[in-house]
Amino acid sequence: MTFDVMALRKQFPILAREIDGKPLVYLDNAATTQKPQCVIDSIVDYYTTCNSNVHRGAHRLADEATQRYEGARDTVAQFINAQAREEVIWTSGTTEAINIVSNGIGQILKSGDEIVVTEMEHHANIVTWQQACKRSGATLKVAPINELGELDVAAFEALLTSNTKMVAFPQVSNSLGTINPIKELTRKAKAVGAWVLVDGAQGIAHGPVDVQDIGCDFYAFSGHKLFGPTGIGVLWGKASLLSEWPVWQTGGEMISEVTYQDAQWNVLPYRLEAGTPHIAGAIGMGEAVRWFSELDMTALKAHEKALMDSATAQAQAFEGLTIVGQAREKTGVLSFLMEGGHPADIGFLLDRQGIAIRTGHHCAEPLMNRLGIPGTARASFSIYNTLDEVDALFEALKKVRMMLA
Amino acid sequence: MALPTTDEILDDLTFFDDWEERYKYIIDLGKDLPEMDESLRTPERLVKGCQSNVWIEVGREDDRLQFLVDSDAVIVRGLLAVVMAAYNDKTPSEITGFDVDGYFQSLDLERHLSPTRGNGLKSIVARIQSIAQASQTAAG
Numbered sequence: 089m090t091f092d093v094m095a096l097r098k099q100f101p102i103l104a105r106e107i108d109g110k111p112l113v114y115l116d117n118a119a120t121t122q123k124p125q126c127v128i129d130s131i132v133d134y135y136t137t138c139n140s141n142v143h144r145g146a147h148r149l150a151d152e153a154t155q156r157y158e159g160a161r162d163t164v165a166q167f168i169n170a171q172a173r174e175e176v177i178w179t180s181g182t183t184e185a186i187n188i189v190s191n192g193i194g195q196i197l198k199s200g201d202e203i204v205v206t207e208m209e210h211h212a213n214i215v216t217w218q219q220a221c222k223r224s225g226a227t228l229k230v231a232p233i234n235e236l237g238e239l240d241v242a243a244f245e246a247l248l249t250s251n252t253k254m255v256a257f258p259q260v261s262n263s264l265g266t267i268n269p270i271k272e273l274t275r276k277a278k279a280v281g282a283w284v285l286v287d288g289a290q291g292i293a294h295g296p297v298d299v300q301d302i303g304c305d306f307y308a309f310s311g312h313k314l315f316g317p318t319g320i321g322v323l324w325g326k327a328s329l330l331s332e333w334p335v336w337q338t339g340g341e342m343i344s345e346v347t348y349q350d351a352q353w354n355v356l357p358y359r360l361e362a363g364t365p366h367i368a369g370a371i372g373m374g375e376a377v378r379w380f381s382e383l384d385m386t387a388l389k390a391h392e393k394a395l396m397d398s399a400t401a402q403a404q405a406f407e408g409l410t411i412v413g414q415a416r417e418k419t420g421v422l423s424f425l426m427e428g429g430h431p432a433d434i435g436f437l438l439d440r441q442g443i444a445i446r447t448g449h450h451c452a453e454p455l456m457n458r459l460g461i462p463g464t465a466r467a468s469f470s471i472y473n474t475l476d477e478v479d480a481l482f483e484a485l486k487k488v489r490m491m492l493a
Numbered sequence: 494m495a496l497p498t499t500d501e502i503l504d505d506l507t508f509f510d511d512w513e514e515r516y517k518y519i520i521d522l523g524k525d526l527p528e529m530d531e532s533l534r535t536p537e538r539l540v541k542g543c544q545s546n547v548w549i550e551v552g553r554e555d556d557r558l559q560f561l562v563d564s565d566a567v568i569v570r571g572l573l574a575v576v577m578a579a580y581n582d583k584t585p586s587e588i589t590g591f592d593v594d595g596y597f598q599s600l601d602l603e604r605h606l607s608p609t610r611g612n613g614l615k616s617i618v619a620r621i622q623s624i625a626q627a628s629q630t631a632a633g
Contacts, residue, residue: 108512430566432545433520437568440512448544462565463544491517492567 091387097472099124110442113477113484118262118290118421118468119446120312123376127316130375131368142367143341157367160374161357167377168307169298170324174356177323177330178370182289183212185308185323186256188360189285190216192334193254199225203254204247204277206268207233207458208261211451213287217256226253233458237264237413245276252282259291263450263466264413265396265421267291274303283329289313293470294392294419296385299324311369316376320369323360330356337362388471392419395469395478402482408489412464423450423464426485429492431465437491438465441484496526499578499596506600515601516568523571529563540620542613545569549617551624556584558625562617572605572614580621588625593618 097103100122105112114122134156140149142157158173165173179185193203203217207230221228229252231244239257248255255277260267270286277284286302288309299307306329310321325333335342335353339362345352353359399422403411408427426434435447449456449463456463467481497505502522509515529548540547545566552559560581562573579591597603606615 430545432542432566433568435544437516440516462546487513491513491520 091384091391093391093472093474097474099126100472101125101128103472107442107444108440113443113480115467115469115473115477115481116444116446117293117470117473118313118450118466120318121293121315121470122472123315123317123372124379126379127372127376131317131372134368134371139368141364153367156371156374157365160370160377163374163377164322167297167381168322168324169300171300172327175324175327175330177325177357177360178365179308179321179323180319180366181310181312181321182287182308183216183321185306185321186212186216186285186287188323188333188336189254189306189308189325190220191336193283194220194223195334197221197224197226197253200251201226201253202229202247202249202251203227203256204229204231204244204252204282205255206231206239206244206257208237208239208264208266208455209256209258209452210262210287210289211453212289213256213258214454217254230454231257233266233455236415237261237266238415238417239266239268239273241269241272241276244273248276248280248282250280252277252280254285255282256285256287258287258289259297260294260419261413261415261421261452262290263421263423263452263455263464264415265418265423265468266413266415267417267419269417270302270304278303290420293380295389296381305329311373311376314373314376315380316373317369320366320373322373327356330360333360335362336360339363341365383471391471392469394475395473396420396422398475398478399467399469399481402478406482406485409485412459412461420470421466421468423466425461425464426489429488431463433492434465434485434488437488438481438484441487443481443484445481496574496581497522497578502575502578503599519571519575519602520567521571522574523564523567523569526563526570526574526577527561529561533561534563540613540616542616545613547573547613547617549620553628554582557582558585558588558621558628560621564613569614572602573617575600575602576614576618576621580625585625585629589622589629593622 102122138149138152140153142154161173161176165176218228229247231247232240234240259270274284284304285306286304288307292309293314305326307324312318342354342359342362343351344354403409410425412423431447435445438445445467447465533550534548538548538550545564547564550561564570580588597606
């Protein structure tokens with residue numbers, strides 16, 4: 089089966105937009121992906137036909153809404169190969185998912201315990217653990233990257249000791265595009281008895297994920313980077329852990345019994361989902377996952393690789409351009425610097441030509457400091473991008489270079 | 494080279510009809526803006542944007558406010574030159590009386606003053622205005 093990118097594009101209404109009279113070339117997919125019509129429809133349909141609160145209504149609408157909402161949980165559970173649907177906790181996104189774990193661990197750890205992260209983290213996978221360390225007296229250790237922007241696995245392993253209680257790393261770096269060997273890292277961390285959290289925000293939209301195969305304890309990702317709506321995401325965790333994990337927010341839904349003096353917590357997944365959830369978001373995310381998982385993953389990966397290869401080759405041939413992050417295993421991201429142009433200038437002048445990229449530190453200030461740069465210009469690709477769009481990026485960059493000269 | 498006045502900038506920019514010429518002009522303004530000495534680029538003078546940074550130093554000569562500004566991005570430097578045309582070497586009452594939104598609108602540059610751009614320009618304008626306001630209050 090061949091991958092028909094033009095047919096795929098037709099499912100995304102926003103890709104028909106123009107910017108200042110030029111066709112939109114959307115290359116900011118690591119920030120958020122666009123949504124196919126079926127996802128938009130699922131949200132509209134929910135509000136149009138069965139909007140109501142879930143789990144507690146004594147009426148037809150509540151039954152239908154609950155079915156769709158819990159059905160979305162089943163879809164996600166199946167997609168990531170969770171052992172049980174209860175292991176899928178709805179969150180507002182990857183950040184909240186990590187916070188549930190880091191907040192809990194802040195209550196569990198003690199002085200002398202250690203948390204290990206890597207130099208390529210997004211702020212969401214640094215500040216959360218750093219604050220947990222501050223609260224508990226534990227220490228944050230940071231595994232270094234090499235000059236290519238790959239994790240130094242030997243140095244990572246050297247940081248792991250019997251004091252290591254938690255290890256967190258990204259599946260794919262948001263600013264460099266580096267793909268981490270997550271199974272190998274998980275195995276090494278589990279060997280010292282640590283819990284492992286994989287930040288899947290950037291990995292989830294680039295192929296199938298099997299949490300049992302990875303062997304981690306927690307896996308976090310967002311709906312909006314997977315063709316779904318914003319404001320919804322997932323924390324997956326092993327049921328044995330999550331059922332005992334310190335509760336996150338307290339309130340309705342997450343309790344089983346309440347008196348003025350005390351409360352008993354509900355069972356999974358509800359004990360970690362206080363209050364009325366983002367019902368429409370969960371339904372939209374479920375639809376996005378259904379849509380995505382029906383794609384031909386082999387063809388999808390080949391297409392993404394073709395985009396990345398073309399972008400890399402053109403970047404290497406482009407005078408004055410330096411690629412930031414040259415990992416051997418890489419996906420979706422071309423971060424770069426250009427002589428004579430600050431990333432903000434490049435971003436602005438590309439926008440004027442209809443090309444959307446991101447510029448700045450990409451919520452990874454410590455990484456940018458480590459690389460000794462203020463930030464980069466980042467083009468990030470998704471499955472609906474075309475080779476013509478990659479060419480358009482470099483045509484537009486020629487104009488940028490000319491204008492800044 | 495002497496920095497242009499607001500009238501000169503308005504004249505020049507209305508003369509161009511495509512975006513490339515307009516932004517080439519802004520970039521040239523940015524290149525001509527005197528650089529702030531590295532030693533002055535301290536955290537106290539920094540207005541951090543998420544995409545680019547701006548530095549500002551304030552001085553006074555008689556009743557006129559003097560500003561020294563810089564950015565790491567050349568287009569922002571050009572826009573700072575546009576801002577300086579309006580504010581530099583002016584009295585506090587001239588500064589507070591100046592319609593900066595109207596000025597940027599007539600230059601068709603208003604979206605750079607939007608807080609979403611993250612270039613620090615909006616904060617710089619707000620800071621200059623509050624400095625002018627404070628010295629007016631102090632004088633009054």
